[in-house]
Amino acid sequence: MLTAVDHVQLAAPPGSEVALRAYYVDVLGMTETPKPPVLATRGGCWFQAGAVQLHLGIEEDFRPARKAHPGLRVTDIETYAARLAEHGAAVVWDENLPGHRRFYSEDPVGNRLEFLEPVKDHHIG
Structure with missing residues (x-):
């Protein structure tokens, strides 16, 4: 039985770790979490904010x-x-999801990210 999403992995090009750290930590406000040593040799970075975990793996x-x-x-x-x-990231609003405010952006290597918040007092039906 599935109970939760543990993490989401996105790909990134070789040598992009500095840009990824600047974006995911400084712009998004996440914390970098250390990769296990055996996985750290592959490059990439892991980030976390609360229960949200994003892994950026080198491809x-x-x-x-x-x-x-x-x-x-x-x-x-x-x-x-x-x-x-303010940090130079694109913000593209999309009003097509009922009950939510949302926008799309991209990380520094071009991966699409969606940010959303439920609208308070929204009644469906």
């Missing part, structure tokens, strides 16, 4: 995920979007 023939993406729930989405924009 030699990297192509960014432009459609596939993690959906990351946030609080105070307007302030969070402003934070990303």
